[in-house]
Amino acid sequence: MKIAVIGAGLAGLTCAGQLSAHGHSVTVYEKSHSAAGRMSTRETELGGFDHGAQYFTARQPAFQRQVAAWRKSGLVDLWKARFVTLEAGVTTVAGRSSQRFVAVPGMNALGRHLAKELDVRTGQRVTRIESYHGGWLLRVSAETVAIEASAGPFDAVIVALPADQAVALLEAVPTMASQAGRARMAPCWSLLLGFEQELKLGFDGAWVKNSRLAWIAHDASKPQRRPGEHWVGHASGEWSAEHLEDDPERVKEKLLRAFHSATASDVQPVYAAVHRWRFAQAVEPLPSTCLWDPQLRIGACGDWFAAGLDGAGRIENAYLSAAALAESFAA
Numbered sequence: 001m002k003i004a005v006i007g008a009g010l011a012g013l014t015c016a017g018q019l020s021a022h023g024h025s026v027t028v029y030e031k032s033h034s035a036a037g038r039m040s041t042r043e044t045e046l047g048g049f050d051h052g053a054q055y056f057t058a059r060q061p062a063f064q065r066q067v068a069a070w071r072k073s074g075l076v077d078l079w080k081a082r083f084v085t086l087e088a089g090v091t092t093v094a095g096r097s098s099q100r101f102v103a104v105p106g107m108n109a110l111g112r113h114l115a116k117e118l119d120v121r122t123g124q125r126v127t128r129i130e131s132y133h134g135g136w137l138l139r140v141s142a143e144t145v146a147i148e149a150s151a152g153p154f155d156a157v158i159v160a161l162p163a164d165q166a167v168a169l170l171e172a173v174p175t176m177a178s179q180a181g182r183a184r185m186a187p188c189w190s191l192l193l194g195f196e197q198e199l200k201l202g203f204d205g206a207w208v209k210n211s212r213l214a215w216i217a218h219d220a221s222k223p224q225r226r227p228g229e230h231w232v233g234h235a236s237g238e239w240s241a242e243h244l245e246d247d248p249e250r251v252k253e254k255l256l257r258a259f260h261s262a263t264a265s266d267v268q269p270v271y272a273a274v275h276r277w278r279f280a281q282a283v284e285p286l287p288s289t290c291l292w293d294p295q296l297r298i299g300a301c302g303d304w305f306a307a308g309l310d311g312a313g314r315i316e317n318a319y320l321s322a323a324a325l326a327e328s329f330a331a
């Protein structure tokens, strides 16, 4: 079958990879200039900063097997970090928990690797899905072309986007759009900081209490990163939602102040930037693995499905949801 997958994050790439392996002809449409989605790394003069997903855990056997295979291929590694909770410079060692993995040499490396095996059309934003003689046509816009193009027809379409973006594209299937509309995603402002001198904070990752920042991490402590004093901070969901439309320069100032007071350090960075994630993590997921209509041959997957785990908004959910959709397709 001829299948279109919309979105080249981990969910879209996983689903596309599994459908291709079953002999289908799959084309992936991605609005950004490269694959990986929220498993993202921003390249700067100091090196890369993982400003989206920080790490991932593997709880379900199917994902554990996949992570083991990625590790064997040298695509991911363990992040053996010192984790603490932090409040106004005071740290408490975090309890033991599951292993945490990262892609190497940056979080985006996994998506880029998976995309190499597939037909991924980057810089192509899908604006509409239209029913066409029992199949589907896509309206696609590209920055380089003034008018929208039509792609297809396809026998099936997979929507692998954050829930809010999926709702907009699923308008041709109102029942599915309304189901997707029940998932809720929270935003996140990310802070990227580079320092010339060592901060000597004594930890690599910290959950921050009573602060605008909910998390800070020493990015260069992850395996195969360029050495340096590179830190990433994530503002809390509540603070990010309240300040979503603020001027990025003001957000940067406020989050830098929060970083200084959380770490009780006043060292000034030589590099500072912020990034706004409008749809960062699913806070209210759907209690299922994916959406799939076998008659219309249209479906949706992503991290906004609980996918059998408690909680969502994680890389593991995105993977499990995509694998479940590929399986439903084959059934």
Ligand SMILES: Cc1cc2nc3c(=O)[nH]c(=O)nc-3n(C[C@H](O)[C@H](O)[C@H](O)COP(=O)(O)OP(=O)(O)OC[C@H]3O[C@@H](n4cnc5c(N)ncnc54)[C@H](O)[C@@H]3O)c2cc1C
Residues within 6 Å of the ligand: 006, 007, 008, 009, 010, 011, 012, 029, 030, 031, 032, 035, 036, 037, 038, 039, 051, 052, 053, 054, 055, 056, 057, 124, 125, 126, 127, 160, 161, 162, 165, 188, 190, 234, 277, 279, 280, 281, 301, 302, 303, 304, 313, 314, 315, 316, 318
């Ligand atoms: C700040 C932040 C911190 C996080 N921390 C963690 C963490 O520590 N651990 C963890 O497990 N998870 C974390 N996550 C969540 C994790 O990144 C996601 O669960 C996972 O990457 C989702 O993958 P996905 O494929 O479902 O969606 P995405 O990665 O969002 O992929 C969707 C893709 O679709 C593209 N797209 C959107 N609209 C269109 C369109 N109209 N046409 C074409 N393409 C389109 C997007 O550009 C994107 O590439 C974090 C996320 C953020 C933002």
